[in-house]
Amino acid sequence: MRIAPVALAAAMAVAAGPVAAEDPGTTAAEKPQVYGDTPEELVPYGRFTEPYKTFFLEPNEYRGYGRELAEPKQVDSVRIGFLGPIESTVSVATGGASHEEPLGVMMLHGAELAIEHANARGGYRPRAVPYELVVRNDNGLWGSSGNEIVDLAYNAKVWAILGTIDGANSHIAIRVALKAEVPMMNTGDTDPTFIETRIPWVCRNITDDRQMSYALAEYVYGTLGFKRVAALRANNRYGRISIDEFRDASTRLGHPFLAELNYPLGATDFSPQLERIKALKPDAVITWGDAAESALILSQMRAMGMNQLFIGSDRMATAEFLETVGPDPGPVVAGYPYDPTSTDPAHTAFVKAFADRFGGPPDAYAAHAYDGMAQLIDAIEKAGLNRALIRDELMSVKAWHGVTGEKTYDAVCSNRSPALLALIENGGWVFRHLDEVHGDS
Amino acid sequence: MTSLNTSRRCKSTRRLPGGLVFAVLVACLPLTVVVSNAHGEAPGDEAAPFVYTLWETFYAEEGGLPNDHIFALRADGDRLWVGTENGLALYHGGTWKSWGEKDGLPWRVVSAIAVSAKTGDVWLGLFGGGLARFSGGRFDHFNQFNSGLVNDVVYGVAVLDDTVWVATTAGMNALNTVTGEWEIYTEKNAPMEEIWCYSVDAADGKVFAAVWGGGILEWDVATRRWNAHRDPDREMEIDLYRDDGLIHIITTSASYVDGVLWASTYFGLSRYDGRHWRGWMDHDSGLASNFINFTVGRSATSSVNATDLGLSVLVDFASDTWVSYRRDAEDAATWSAHVWTGADELATIATNLDLPNHFVIAAEIQGDDVWIGTGHGLARGRGVGYYDGVRPPASAAEPQGDTP
Structure with a gap:
C-alpha cells in the first residue's frame, strides 16, 4: 500500500x-574556536605551536x-x-x-x-x-x-x-x-x-569522514586502548583522502600506522597485503573503501586466522557486506553518519x-x-x-x-553532527553513539 | 584641486620606510587630504603610491559589451579582449565589437583569453565549451570529441611561443600549434595531487599552473620538468607559519613576471622569487580579502589582485604598500581607495568608481591603466600620471617624468 x-x-x-x-x-x-569540532589532542601541530592562521571559523x-x-x-x-x-x-x-x-x-x-x-x-x-x-x-x-x-x-x-x-x-x-x-x-x-x-x-x-574518523579513533585508541593499527585501503581518491583524518589522529595520539597498504579497485585477492600486515601483529586493521572489497578483506583475514578488530568506513555498513562475511564475522566497527534505526x-x-x-x-x-x-x-x-x-x-x-x-551546521555550512559507530551484533548492524559504547566497554 | 575627506585609523609609523614617513604624517595629521587633481594621484605631494581615482565604467545596456558578467580580460597592445558570460568583446580606440554564438563563437561563456604574440591568434577558454581559436575573423573549435583537449571546462589559457597551454577542470593541455600535437598532463605524468587546473600563465621559458587542491605547478620548457609548490604544513584548515611557502593548496591563479611568481588563493596571496616565499592575508596587510579570484603581476614588486571585497594592489613590495579599492558601505555611491602600509591603514581617498558591487572576478593591466571585471560591469582605472612604487619625498626624489 x-x-x-x-x-x-x-x-x-x-x-x-x-x-x-x-x-x-x-x-x-x-563561534567555534576549533574547526571541525576537532578534539584538542587531534588539532594539527597542536602539541607544538599555534598556527599563524586558522581557517573556516568564519562564514563564507x-x-x-x-x-x-x-x-x-x-x-x-x-x-x-x-x-x-x-x-x-x-x-x-x-x-x-x-x-x-x-x-x-x-x-x-x-x-x-x-x-x-x-x-x-x-x-x-x-x-x-x-x-x-x-x-x-x-x-x-x-x-x-x-x-x-x-x-x-x-x-x-x-x-x-x-x-x-x-x-x-x-x-x-x-x-x-x-x-x-x-x-x-x-x-x-x-x-x-x-x-x-x-x-x-x-x-x-x-557527517563527513573527519567526524567519523574522530569517533573511530576515540573508540579504538581510547575505549579499547589499542596501539597497533595497520591500514589496507582502496587506491582511489576515496581511499587515499578519506583515511587521512584517522591516520593523522593515530599519529597525533602516538600510534602511527604500522603500515598503510593499498589495493586496486575491483581486487579480489588481498592475501599479499594481509600476509605483510599479519606479520606486524596489529591490534586492529582498518580499511577505507567500498562494501564489496571491505567484506572480502575481512573474510580473508578471518580465513588467515587474523581475528583482530576490523575497522572501516560508512560504505562498509551495508547488507551486502553482511551477506559476504556471514553472521559472525568477529569484531567489526565502522563510522556512520546517522542512526538508520x-x-x-x-x-x-x-x-x-x-x-x-x-x-x-x-x-x-x-x-x-x-x-x-x-x-x-x-x-x-x-x-x-x-x-x-x-x-x-x-x-x-x-x-x-x-x-x-x-x-x-558549522560556520562554513558543513554538518558537524557527531558520527555514530556501526557495529555488528547478532548478525546485524547496530548503531551506537560513542558514549554508549564507552559504557558497554 | 579636490579636497577629500579621509576616514582613517592612523597607527604607528615606526615600521615604515623612510620614504613613506612624511607621507603618513601628511595623511594623518589633518582629516583632509589634498590631491593634486581629480585623475588620481598621490594622496599628497610626498612619498605615496599612485592611486586610481578616475575610472570609466562599461555596461551592456550602453551597447558594446555583450554581457555584464565579466569572466576574463586580456590586454593586447592598446586593445582589450573581454570574456563574458554571454559572448566575447573587443575594446579598441574607444569603440566596442562583440561576438556571440550567432557569430560563430562555439559557446557563449568565455572564461579565459590569451593572444599569441607570434601570430596574433586569440585563444579562448570556453567554460564548458572547450577551446576556440579566433583568427582571421573565424572561430575554430577544439573540444573533448574532436581534439586532444582533456576537458571542455576550461579555466585558463596561455600562449608561450608556439604552444598553447590550457588549464581545464581535469588536467592540463599543451597544444603545439605548428605540429598540431596535443600533450595531456594529469596525475599520470605530472605531480598533480589533484588535477583541477584553475589558471595558467607562461613567460620566459616557464609555465605556471594554479591547481585547485594541488598548489602551483611549474613547468620548465627547456628541461621539460615539473616542479610542484605546495603548502608546507599540508593542512587545509591552517596556515602554520607565515612565509614558509605557498599559503594554501587551493590556488586560483598564477602570474609570472620578471622572474617572480604571484599566486592567489582563497586564503591569501603568495609571492615567490625563486628562493623566498612571502604571504599576505587580510589581517596582516592591506589586502582587502583573502578570497582572491585572480592575480596579475605588474612587476616583481607589484601585483593587482581581484578579491571578493574589491581590488587590492600591492604597489610596492619593499615597503609593503597597498592600495585597496572597494565600496565602504552597501549604499555608498562610489568606491574608496584605502592606502595601507603593512597592517596600518594610512588614508582613505575617494574615487569616482561606481560599479554596483566589489566582487572583482578579473583584472588586467594595460600600460598605466588597470581594468577590472565584476559580476555586473567592467571598469578601467585611468593611470594619468601613473608611477611605479611609492614616490619618495621631494628632497630625495628623482625626476618623475610626467608625474605632477
Missing part, C-alpha cells in the same frame, strides 16, 4: 525543517552581484538540478568501475521523494507551480561533473543543485557552481576537504514512504538526499527565485531537524 503523498507530506512537514527556535544571528557569538560570504535580480515573471516549473552517479558508465575518477552507481540511485530516489512531497503540498508555494528535478549523471570520465553543472546552470537554468558522491566529481562540480553562481547542497560526499575550499555556494548535510517520527515516516514508493528501504544516501532536497526547497520558498538569495537562506540555517535527525 502506498501512503497518500499529501497526508504524508503534511506529517513530515511538521517533523522536518529548520529547528524552530534557531536564530541564525545567535550563532555568531558561539558571497559578496557578488545577483541579489538585485528580479524573479522571472513566468515560470512553468521550479527546476532543481540533481547530479549523481546513476548510470553504469566507466569512471576513471572512481578507479575504473561504476561501483558508486547503487549509491547514486538511492540518492536520486531520496531527492525524487522530497520533490514529490513538495509538489503534493502545492509545489512552489508563492506561485503554486511544481518543482521539477533535472537529473544528470556524473559517472563518466573525470570532469564530466563539470560539464553537467555547466549544462544545469546555463541550459537547464536550475535554481539550485543537489549532488554528488565521488570526492573528485564533487570538487569539480563546486568549482563550476562557484563560477556559475548556483547554490549546491551536497548529501553524499564525506571527503573532509570538500568543504575546506571557501566556496560560498556550497553546503553539506552528511531511529524511531524519530520524521524518520519512520520517511522509511515507510520510501519503501512504499521504491519497494525497499532507504540507505544513508537516500535519507540525506531527502533531507538535502527538503532544505533546498525550504530555502527556495523563503528566498524566491533568485540564486544568490537562495544561497543566503541555505547558509543561514544553523540547525535542521530532518529524517536523518538533528543536523548542526
